Amino acid sequence: MYKSFISIKKELLLLVNDKTGLALMFAMPLLLVLIITIIQDSAFKVVNENKISMLVVNKDEGAEGATLVELLAASGMFDLRLEEDCSFADFQESVASGKTLTGLYLREDFSSRFGEHAAGLSAMIMGEAGFSETLAVGESEAPSVYFMNDPVLQDNYVLSVVNMLNTHLNVMEVSRMLESLYAEMGFEELPASVKEALGSNRIKIERVLPKDQHLIPNSTQHNVPAWTIFAMFFMVISLGSNLVLEKATGSFLRLKSMPSSFWWVMLSKQFVYMGVGLLQVVFVFGVAMLLFPFLNLPPLLLPNNVPGILAVVLVSVFSAVSYALMLGALSRTQEQSNGFGAISIIIFAAIGGVWVPTFVMPEYMKMISMISPLNWSLEAFYALFLRGGEWSELWLPLGILLVFSFICQLITFLHLHRNRLI
Amino acid sequence: MSTLISIEGLGKLYPKAGEPSLKEVSFNIHQGERFGIFGPNGAGKTTLISILCQIIPATEGQVRYFIKDREVSFSDIKQHIGFVPQDLALYEGLTAFQNVEYFGALFNMSAFQVRERAAHLFGLLGLSQVANKPVKTFSGGMKRRLNLIVGVMHEPGILFLDEPTVGVDIQSRTAILEFLNTLNESGTSIVYTSHHLDEAERFCDRIAVIDRGRVIALDEIGPLLREHAAADLTHLLIKLTGKEFRDHV
Numbered sequence: 001m002y003k004s005f006i007s008i009k010k011e012l013l014l015l016v017n018d019k020t021g022l023a024l025m026f027a028m029p030l031l032l033v034l035i036i037t038i039i040q041d042s043a044f045k046v047v048n049e050n051k052i053s054m055l056v057v058n059k060d061e062g063a064e065g066a067t068l069v070e071l072l073a074a075s076g077m078f079d080l081r082l083e084e085d086c087s088f089a090d091f092q093e094s095v096a097s098g099k100t101l102t103g104l105y106l107r108e109d110f111s112s113r114f115g116e117h118a119a120g121l122s123a124m125i126m127g128e129a130g131f132s133e134t135l136a137v138g139e140s141e142a143p144s145v146y147f148m149n150d151p152v153l154q155d156n157y158v159l160s161v162v163n164m165l166n167t168h169l170n171v172m173e174v175s176r177m178l179e180s181l182y183a184e185m186g187f188e189e190l191p192a193s194v195k196e197a198l199g200s201n202r203i204k205i206e207r208v209l210p211k212d213q214h215l216i217p218n219s220t221q222h223n224v225p226a227w228t229i230f231a232m233f234f235m236v237i238s239l240g241s242n243l244v245l246e247k248a249t250g251s252f253l254r255l256k257s258m259p260s261s262f263w264w265v266m267l268s269k270q271f272v273y274m275g276v277g278l279l280q281v282v283f284v285f286g287v288a289m290l291l292f293p294f295l296n297l298p299p300l301l302l303p304n305n306v307p308g309i310l311a312v313v314l315v316s317v318f319s320a321v322s323y324a325l326m327l328g329a330l331s332r333t334q335e336q337s338n339g340f341g342a343i344s345i346i347i348f349a350a351i352g353g354v355w356v357p358t359f360v361m362p363e364y365m366k367m368i369s370m371i372s373p374l375n376w377s378l379e380a381f382y383a384l385f386l387r388g389g390e391w392s393e394l395w396l397p398l399g400i401l402l403v404f405s406f407i408c409q410l411i412t413f414l415h416l417h418r419n420r421l422i
Numbered sequence: 423m424s425t426l427i428s429i430e431g432l433g434k435l436y437p438k439a440g441e442p443s444l445k446e447v448s449f450n451i452h453q454g455e456r457f458g459i460f461g462p463n464g465a466g467k468t469t470l471i472s473i474l475c476q477i478i479p480a481t482e483g484q485v486r487y488f489i490k491d492r493e494v495s496f497s498d499i500k501q502h503i504g505f506v507p508q509d510l511a512l513y514e515g516l517t518a519f520q521n522v523e524y525f526g527a528l529f530n531m532s533a534f535q536v537r538e539r540a541a542h543l544f545g546l547l548g549l550s551q552v553a554n555k556p557v558k559t560f561s562g563g564m565k566r567r568l569n570l571i572v573g574v575m576h577e578p579g580i581l582f583l584d585e586p587t588v589g590v591d592i593q594s595r596t597a598i599l600e601f602l603n604t605l606n607e608s609g610t611s612i613v614y615t616s617h618h619l620d621e622a623e624r625f626c627d628r629i630a631v632i633d634r635g636r637v638i639a640l641d642e643i644g645p646l647l648r649e650h651a652a653a654d655l656t657h658l659l660i661k662l663t664g665k666e667f668r669d670h671v
Contacts, residue, residue: 002527003528009524010516010524013515013516013520249509249511250507250509253509254505254572256476257475257477257505260529
């Protein structure tokens with residue numbers, strides 16, 4: 001007990017002496033989260049230049065649904081995946097799980113209600129023109145289409161997709177009416193009141209939220225977990241250097257002559273840096289929850305799956321600690337450890353989707369991103385903070401992170417053993 | 423004198439090395455002895471001490487340890503061994519006391535034992551006033567003395583010292599040697615390497631001279647000097663190992 005306590009105390013004292021490492025681990029994530037959250041809109045503009053994947057479930061028994069699908073396909077903005085034998089629940093599941101970025105669900109009665117609505121509007125126009133009795137627009141209920149998006153999508157990006165859909169629906173609606181009116185009435189221009197009515201009673205697009213409905217995808221929900229993970233992995237600078245220093249000063253050699261195992265040292269290091277990682281999360285999340293509203297930023301909302309958060313945080317920190325130990329073991333000097341450590345984390349972050357979401361990357365980059373532990377950590381955090389955090393979505397990223405950690409620990413042990421340091 | 427360490431046919435070949443670093447080394451070290459291991463650079467001194475301290479394994483032969491005439495297993499002997507490496511294996515960011523506290527705990531000492539022993543040793547080696555100061559503020563001599571304290575915290579029966587006085591002033595060197603004499607008088611056996619041959623000549627009871635991995639002389643200093651008609655240990659080593667440089671890359 002005393003041995004454990006003193007080993008942990010020694011690691012804590014070494015950490016406290018490492019002012020640069022502490023600044024990197026605590027000040028950096030705070031600054032990054034603040035800066036990136038504020039400027040996020042511009043950072044994600046690039047996504048608008050990519051085709052948006054959309055699952056279309058067309059249950060419509062008439063022709064209007066097909067017309068809408070044709071318009072969407074012709075726009076060139078969407079990568080459509082058409083499904084007919086798909087229930088509304090399956091549709092929700094497919095989009096919420098991130099298999100497709102957006103989804104559009106057209107009900108069986110879409111065409112009939114579309115027709116009724118257009119007829120209602122035409123009748124009103126006819127009434128306005130004095131050819132029949134006036135029909136109130138409110139009596140003709142506009143049809144709905146269901147739209148859903150992957151919660152990982154930025155909100156402004158989602159809105160632009162919704163607007164795009166609106167535009168196409170408007171085109172259909174207006175053209176349908178104009179066709180009938182022009183044919184029957186011979187009017188050259190629509191009356192202003194009709195134009196106004198068309199604008200005020202448009203087809204509704206109903207967004208379907210994920211199961212954990214209190215989580216609203218926004219810049220905070222995206223950036224706070226992402227940059228916390230980035231900072232967590234930056235502990236490689238402090239922990240890697242710490243290990244290199246132990247090797248360089250001959251402490252390991254002295255340890256070999258002692259009746260205590262090398263694992264006391266390694267476990268106490270891991271224990272302390274696991275604590276540091278947890279503190280980072282508490283610190284950055286705390287600031288995002290409590291301070292962000294005062295900066296006119298949306299506060300961070302925690303998902304309901306609290307054990308899930310704990311598991312994801314612990315496994316992510318363990319991965320970061322394992323990677324740092326491996327680099328420390330493989331490096332001969334602190335310069336090597338710091339340099340390679342920093343560069344590798346930046347690369348892992350870049351390919352892992354911390355800066356730019358992986359869904360806008362080309363296919364080969366998406367494949368490459370799978371080697372990044374930050375990618376899997378981010379997947380797990382996004383599953384929690386954006387998709388509501390079902391355990392079924394967490395097993396894969398958590399499993400991969402644990403395998404990654406095990407490999408790092410194994411390499412650390414084998415390398416130190418091969419070099420007779422343990 | 424009873425045997426403390428029995429070394430039989432010891433050999434060490436490092437991976438990828440063409441020549442073994444130790445070849446057929448056999449001798450005994452006795453209980454309570456001050457035993458010196460000398461030789462030119464690269465002779466195999468540090469390799470031998472590292473094997474005796476169980477830092478590296480031998481590739482041939484065996485080492486047996488005896489405490490109070492009873493053989494002690496390879497795994498149990500660590501509690502009885504103290505090792506003072508040539509490198510200052512200390513944490514510069516920690517205070518002197520935090521360093522001895524950490525290494526003492528790794529030797530399975532209790533908090534009380536650590537405090538008592540540290541206070542005693544700091545007093546003996548003149549570090550009481552700076553016990554709570556960071557090691558990075560210490561002079562070379564102070565660090566050497568602290569390095570020694572860490573090695574003897576757990577009151578080992580056998581103390582291995584690899585160049586314990588390298589790079590220190592005469593005051594620290596004197597303090598270290600006086601301390602080692604005191605330790606030896608209280609029953610600690612000492613195995614020691616140094617390039618300060620005048621110091622070694624005064625300190626050691628018996629020596630082994632190693633060159634190219636082999637023991638080429640083994641006896642008390644007086645008989646060895648007479649046998650080889652050497653005036654002192656420096657002269658003896660030059661006679662036995664020659665004047666050629668032993669630089670190796």
